[in-house]
Amino acid sequence: MKNLILATSALALTAGLAFAEDAKTIRMGTEGAYPPYNFINDAGEVDGFEREVGDELCKRAELTCEWVTNEWDSIIPNLTSGNYDTIIAGMSITDERDEVIDFTQNYIPPAQSAYVALSADADLTGGVIAAQASTIQAGYVAESGATLLEFATYDETVAAVRNGEADAVFADKDALAPAVEESGGEMVFAGEDVQLGGGVGMGLRESDGELKAKFDAAITSMKADGTLNAALKKWFGEDAVVYE
Template identity: 70%
Template sequence: MKSLTIAAAALMLTAGLAQAQTIRMGTEGAYAPYNFIDDATGEVTGFEIELGNELCKRAELDCTWVRNDWDSIIPNLVSSNYDTIMAGMNINAERQAVIAFTQPYTPPTPSAYAALAADVDVEGGIVAAQTSTIQAGYVAESGATLIEFPNPDQAVAAVRNGEADAILADRDFLAPIVEESGGELVWVEGMDRVALGEGIGMGLRQSDTELLEKFDAQITAMKEDGSLNDMIKKWFGDDALLFE
C-alpha cells in the first residue's frame, strides 16, 4: 500500500510539473502583421504567433495563446492572467520599470504619420494614436493635440472621418493600409520614418527570470541560424529591417 501511495504521489508531482510548463502567451490580435485574427479560423495568427510557437517548440514548452485588449495588457500580465506578452510591444524605460523584456526580436522599426494629405501639420494639428503606446507618448510631447483609441483601426478611422488630421503608428502596421487605400491615405511629408523605441520584445513578469532566460536563449539561436530574419522577411517583405 505504501509503495502505491508513493507511486501515486510521484505521478501527481510529474503531472503538476508538466502542467506548470504550459505557458500562456498574451497577445492583442488586432495589430497586423504582428498579431491578428484569421477570418477563416477565428484564431490569432501573424508574425508573433508563428515566432512565439517556434520559440516554445525550441524551448520544449507547451504554450497556449490568450487574447487581451491592449489597454490592460500589462496589468493582466502582472496579475498572472498569462505569462508573456507578444503584442508588437516596443521596449522602453517606462515599461521596463514594470515588466521585464527579452532581447528584441525585431530591429528598432520606424513609426510613421499617415493622413489624407501629405502636408498636414502634425505638430500643431490633431493626431490619433493607440492608447498607451510609445506613439501616443510621442504625440503628447510634440505639441499636437492627442486623441487616443483602444485599437489602431479606430485611430485610422478617425483620420478617414475627419476626427483627426493624422495617425502615428508603427510603419509596418500602416504600410499595407496606406498602400491599399488607393491614394486616400498618404505618408506625411518628411514624417514617414520616425525613430522610436528600442525594438519589439517579449514582455514577462520581472520575477520570471528563468522563463525569460529560456526565451532569450532561443531568440539568440534564431538570430544566429538566420531563421528569425527569414520569418521577418516572410511577414514584412524583402525590404524589412533585419538583424546583422
C-alpha cells in the same frame, strides 16, 4: 513598435506565480488586433508574425504554447496578475515598462513610427493627430505641439483620419504600410519617420527569470540561423529591418 506608457509603478507587486522549471505549458498573451504583428484570422485563431515566431520559440524552448488575447490597455496588469505568462504583442522595450516587468532581448529590431494622412502636406505639428492610447506614439504626439486624439484600438486611429476626425495617424510604420497600400491612394505617408523604443521584446513577470532565459536562448538561436530574419521579411516585406 507599439509602446505602452505606464502611469504608475504600483503594478510591480505581482499576484502571478513565478515560472517553475517543471512548467511546460506557457500562456502567450497578445492583443490579436495589430496586423501583421498579431491578429485573429477567419478561423478565429491568433495569427501573424508573432504567432509564427512565438510558436517557434516555444518549440525551441521545449514548451507548449497556449495563446490568450487581451485588450492592449490592460495587457501589462493582466500579465502581472497571472492571467498569462508572457506578452508577445508588438511591445517595444522602454525604461518605463522595465520598471514593472522584465523583457527578453528584442525579436524585432528598433524600427520606425510614421504619420499617415489624406494629404502629404497635412499639419503634423499643429493639427489633430490620432494615436492608440497608452503607446509612446501617443506620448510623442502629446509632446510635439499637435492635438492628440487617442483611441482604444489601432483600427479606430486609421478610421479617424478617413472620416475627418484627425489630420493624421501616428503609429508603427510596419502596421500603417498595409493601410496605405490598400487605400488605393486615399492615404499617404506624411512627414518624416521617427524611431522610438528599443525594439520589440517579450514581456515577462520580473520573478520569471528562468522563463526569460529559455526564451532569450531561443531568440538567439533564431537570429543565428536566419529563421527570425526570414519571418520578418515574410510578414513585413523584403525591405523590413532585419538583424545583421
